[in-house]
Amino acid sequence: MALSRQRVVVGLSGGVDSAVSAWLLKAQGHEVVGIFMKNWEDDDDSEYCSSNADFVDAASVADVIGIEIEHVNFAADYKDRVFAEFLREYQAGRTPNPDVLCNAEIKFKAFLDHAMRLGAEKIATGHYARVRERGGAFELLKGLDPSKDQSYFLHRLNQAQLSRTLFPVGEMHKSEVRRLAAEIGLPNARKKDSTGICFIGERPFREFLGKYLSxxxxxxxxxxxxxxxxxxxxxxxxxxxxxxxxxxxxxxxxxxxxxxxxxxxxxxxxxxxxxxxxxxxxHDHPWLLSQRLDAADASWVAGQPPAPGPYAAKTRYRQQDAPCRCVPRAEGGFALAFAEPQWAVTPGQSAVLYDGEVCLGGGVIAAPAQGETVPAGRDTSMRGISTAAPQG
The missing domain is CATH 2.30.30.280 (Adenine nucleotide alpha hydrolases-like domains)
Known part of the structure; x- marks a missing residue:
């Protein structure tokens, strides 16, 4: 990372990835400041809410690295910008992805704004992704570790956000991160990765949702x-x-x-x-298979939709890239037609588009076309999808 010395504010979550990110930046000579974000406090004393323990871990990491750390409460922003939308989507019968919205609205908006007020030139997180500048434009790339790549969750980031963001562990594999954390004596080197939705944690989901939905x-x-x-x-x-x-x-x-x-x-x-x-x-019932989908509320990293053509897409985080054709819509969405039927395409989830290692952006799945299949040997069908150039 050929950068001159800069003031970089790192989001320290208490996990090993953000801890190693902070250490790498400090080792490169940057002025590093840690921020711990508290995004949820409704049941802060429950067995499932680990924010207090996470802050202790983050503070311990900051002490070992030798950087300052600030505890910032974004819970009100989170409830207004992320959780309210989360509930609206579930009430409408869809299945939202709050981690995508959290990144766009909290970690790379509220947190970024706060860091800029602290005089930061860049922010950094422990996400497994990369940023590349080409001709004055910024691209979002997959992390080099295919099993940990998190570009799917970051697809709504824009040029202004990417221009100020560093992903220090995006060039590494998870095993390397663990090894480095142990070598430099970070206290959370063996800490288990967090799972589940960012604010829910590993709790019974239906029980949690039942507190808010009738x-x-x-x-x-x-x-x-x-x-x-x-x-x-x-x-x-x-x-x-x-x-x-x-x-x-x-x-x-x-x-x-x-x-x-x-x-x-x-x-x-x-x-x-x-x-x-x-x-x-x-598992392979035709009702669970979709040949096409429509997505709304599209967000493109470059600031404009890609040209119609062949790409790859993910309709859920843990899946291989699926070859498809994409046609952007004039009204701000897009249509995808897949070479092979996709399983359980879910309204409310994100359809994320890729051109090789470059994450182009994506949108919210509005409706899959269920029960269609393509005979073997045929090219991707675009029946019912206009291939005219997008307007506006």
Missing amino acids: KAPGPIKDERGRTLGEHQGLSFYTLGQRQGLGIGGVKARGAARGGGEHAPWFVARKDVERNVLWVVQG
Whole structure:
């Protein structure tokens, strides 16, 4: 990282990735200041909310590295900008990704603004991603560790944000980060990676959501319209969900599409208007497969949509890049057509577009086209998707 000495404010989460990021920047000669962000405080004393323990870890890291650390409370911003939208999406029957919104609204907006007030020239986080400048423009690249790449969660960052951001561990593999943390004696070198939604943690999700959303029970039906049981409210289920349906003992007649009579059940559709949860039997049931999707609320790293053409996309974080064609829409969204059907494409989640290692941006999945397949040997279909150049 060929940079002159700068004042860099690092988001210290208490985890090993941000700790090593701070150490690397200090070793490179930068003036480093740590910030611990508190984004949730509704149940700060519960067994699932670890912010107090995380701050102790972050402070210990700052002490070892020899940098100052400030505790900043963004909980009000988080509740207004992220959690309120999170609840609205669930109430509408969709499954949002609050980590994407948290990055765009808190970690690279509220935190960035605070860092600039502290006189920072750059901010840094422990995300596994990279930034590359080309001809005065900034590109968001995948992290070099394919198993830890987090560009998916960062796809809504813009040019102004990327121009001020450093990702020191984006050039490293996780194993290297762990090894370096141990070598330099960081107290959290062996700390387990955090999992789950950023403010929920590893807690029973339905129980948590039930504190904020009312239950509206309704029927669970299969593809033939048989009522198999009762759901607790559509908000508490997501497409592709297998556990917690309460219908494990029900069998289909003969070999159901996509699975035999003992195949597990999966959530396939949610009819919000009729309050019906539709389930199917078998992982590869046609109702769980989508050839195309429409996305809304697009955000492009370059500030403008890419040209229509072949790319790759992810419709969920833990998946391989899927070859597709993209056509941006004049109204601010885009359409994707995939070479192979995608499994459990979920409204509310993010569809993120890539050109090789470059993350171009993405949008919120509005509607998948379910039940379509492409015969083997055929090219990606664009039926029903206009290939005219985007307007405006």
